[in-house]
Amino acid sequence: MRAVGRLARHEARLYVSLGLWLTRRTQGTAGGRAFGYARGLGATLLGLAFVCVVETVGVSVLLRDxxxxxxxxxxxxxYTVLFVVGLYAACVVRPHVLTPDAVRVRYGAHVDLRIPLSAIGAVRRETRMTHPPAEDALDLAVGSQTSLTLELTEPVTHVTPLGRRRDVTVVRLHADDPGGLVRALMRR
Structure with a gap:
């Protein structure tokens, strides 16, 4: 039952994100510098939303009787169209955020991982297209690609949308400006 509640909260975040996206606002970026990652998602998700709209019209015609x-x-x-657009909106309004003491690595409404800067051992710009599964790695690919790798000196606990906890020591993520994020992390 807890899993259903968690999923409902994630879905509610998608619709909140849709409202924030329409008003051109972000969430959780106060006091920090935002780094977006949704540029690579736009065409795919909005294309999927368009296909859903075409399907809606087609089904309406077929079922008119x-x-x-x-x-x-x-x-x-x-509902499906709003859900797909909400997925994109969540990625736009919830960017990665670098604060004076931590970096918040996010992926839409589903991942919000706070990593203390003191726990980052190495950061490098690394474009990867394949991500073999590893128990201690968190891969947040956009379009099957990550552009940055963070190696941690101590594990950070990642909680999945269904509540499963796991410790990660490597975080791979995508950023629209990976060089800028690497430089900002190196300065801190």
């Missing part, structure tokens, strides 16, 4: 099925699928299709 079955009003109950038409109405049920229309509600589900509108």
């Amino acid at each position: 079955m009003p109950i099925a038409h109405d049920v699928l229309l509600v589900l299709d509108v």
